[in-house]
Amino acid sequence: MSAQDEFKKAPAWFIAGVSLVGMVLMAIIVLLSGPLRAQGTGSGGGAGAGTVVDVSEKDFKITIPEKVTAGKVSFQVANTGPSVHDLEVTGVGKTDTIAAGASATLNAGQLEPGTYKFRCTIAGHEAAGMAGQFEVVKGSDSAGEGAQGTPAADSAGADESIDWQAMDAQHKEVVDAFLSGPPAQTKGKGGEDLQPRMEGDTKVFEMTAEVVDWEVAPGKTVKAWTYNGAVPGPTLRANKGDHVKVILHNSLPESTSIHFHGLITPNAQDGVTFVTQDPIRPGETYTYEFTLENEGSHMYHSHHNSAEQVPLGLLGAFIVGPPPVPVDQEYTEILTDGPLGFGINGKGFPATAPIVAQPGQRTLVRFMNEGLIIHPMHLHGQTMQVVAKDGNKLAVPYDIDTLNIAPGERYDVVVTNSNPGAWAFHCHILSHAESAAGLHGMTTVWVNK
Numbered sequence: 001m002s003a004q005d006e007f008k009k010a011p012a013w014f015i016a017g018v019s020l021v022g023m024v025l026m027a028i029i030v031l032l033s034g035p036l037r038a039q040g041t042g043s044g045g046g047a048g049a050g051t052v053v054d055v056s057e058k059d060f061k062i063t064i065p066e067k068v069t070a071g072k073v074s075f076q077v078a079n080t081g082p083s084v085h086d087l088e089v090t091g092v093g094k095t096d097t098i099a100a101g102a103s104a105t106l107n108a109g110q111l112e113p114g115t116y117k118f119r120c121t122i123a124g125h126e127a128a129g130m131a132g133q134f135e136v137v138k139g140s141d142s143a144g145e146g147a148q149g150t151p152a153a154d155s156a157g158a159d160e161s162i163d164w165q166a167m168d169a170q171h172k173e174v175v176d177a178f179l180s181g182p183p184a185q186t187k188g189k190g191g192e193d194l195q196p197r198m199e200g201d202t203k204v205f206e207m208t209a210e211v212v213d214w215e216v217a218p219g220k221t222v223k224a225w226t227y228n229g230a231v232p233g234p235t236l237r238a239n240k241g242d243h244v245k246v247i248l249h250n251s252l253p254e255s256t257s258i259h260f261h262g263l264i265t266p267n268a269q270d271g272v273t274f275v276t277q278d279p280i281r282p283g284e285t286y287t288y289e290f291t292l293e294n295e296g297s298h299m300y301h302s303h304h305n306s307a308e309q310v311p312l313g314l315l316g317a318f319i320v321g322p323p324p325v326p327v328d329q330e331y332t333e334i335l336t337d338g339p340l341g342f343g344i345n346g347k348g349f350p351a352t353a354p355i356v357a358q359p360g361q362r363t364l365v366r367f368m369n370e371g372l373i374i375h376p377m378h379l380h381g382q383t384m385q386v387v388a389k390d391g392n393k394l395a396v397p398y399d400i401d402t403l404n405i406a407p408g409e410r411y412d413v414v415v416t417n418s419n420p421g422a423w424a425f426h427c428h429i430l431s432h433a434e435s436a437a438g439l440h441g442m443t444t445v446w447v448n449k
């Protein structure tokens with residue numbers, strides 16, 4: 001029985017029931033807690049000085065007051081998340097691009113009463129939830145609430161002011177949803193092996209880059225930029241010495257390219273636009289061709305507008321040769337952050353796939369970081385032995401339980417099942433793994449039978 005079959009024992013009605021209870025609970029929490037949130041409008045001084053409205057951008061969520069007093073207004077926008085953002089208020093204006101940790105001001109001038117829409121204009125961010133609207137009201141309308149502050153409008157995400165019983169219940173729902181049947185509760189599975197077709201002795205991998213609706217977590221669908229409609233794109237496997245062709249059809253709204261990360265290729269096949277090739281424009285097809293010179297856990301991803309295209313999903317694994325050491329089974333864990341949220345193999349908890357090991361079984365995990373920030377992956381209850389780095393087998397393996405993986409890095413680790421139980425396996429930048437709403441994002445469970 002496969003790892004996933006182990007988790008599909010729960011009947012469909014039970015899984016549906018758990019989901020329904022979860023949704024009803026979320027709705028109740030949102031209804032109850034909405035009016036309790038108190039966040040100031042940051043009104044700054046009297047007539048003439050205008051109103052300064054504090055806005056924060058983090059984790060693909062824009063927090064902005066629901067009501068703003070009419071008059072002269074400026075928006076002070078703090079980007080406290082790990083990705084680049086901006087803020088556009090429709091019909092008013094837009095900030096420059098705001099780097100992670102930076103701030104910007106949008107001087108809106110005189111705002112008349114009415115409803116205003118806002119969003120982040122970085123590709124994919126609006127679809128990921130960075131949009132919403134607020135009301136501009138006359139001075140007297142907001143004066144009464146001003147002292148206590150007005151309720152804040154979140155563009156997405158969990159509320160932080162729930163009571164502890166509701167919090168416990170919500171945490172339980174998330175874990176129950178995982179233990180009752182992952183990863184079937186979301187549509188789509190990334191990283192499946194792509195069988196090459198043979199042209200003589202050449203292995204030909206053919207892919208299409210396209211935008212699709214991708215369900216990153218139960219009920220949360222975003223516009224992903226994909227290879228063959230999945231995140232990660234298909235896993236390409238071949239052996240050292242194989243001659244391969246990778247054919248890419250570009251159905252994206254932008255030009256693109258593929259860089260084969262970690263593979264030793266001829267310079268012309270390196271996939272960096274304007275350095276080694278022209279962009280593959282929308283509607284065009286491009287063929288890469290080379291002989292595989294080095295074994296190991298490698299990757300492929302866009303190298304055109306890559307800071308946007310890769311986080312949107314244009315990434316995958318390219319594995320050359322057998323595992324670096326003898327093992328009984330293997331998993332690839334590709335880490336991502338950005339518009340798709342914190343995730344493993346294109347899914348956030350509880351939609352992440354568990355790792356399941358039989359007694360005594362040796363499991364290889366190929367970690368690959370395709371995100372924009374570091375993720376220290378931590379395994380509970382057992383030791384990970386690092387056996388290879390960036391595809392290079394280590395002369396002296398070493399044992400750890402937390403592995404810091406920088407963007408672009410790959411590590412191969414081996415875990416031998418000697419401690420039965422369901423063990424948390426997660427990024428230890430804890431906000432990537434858990435929130436007031438429970439476990440999420442870069443979390444899965446390692447199940448030792």
Ligand SMILES: [Cu+2]
Pocket residue numbers: 374375376427428429432442
């Ligand atoms: Cu992390």
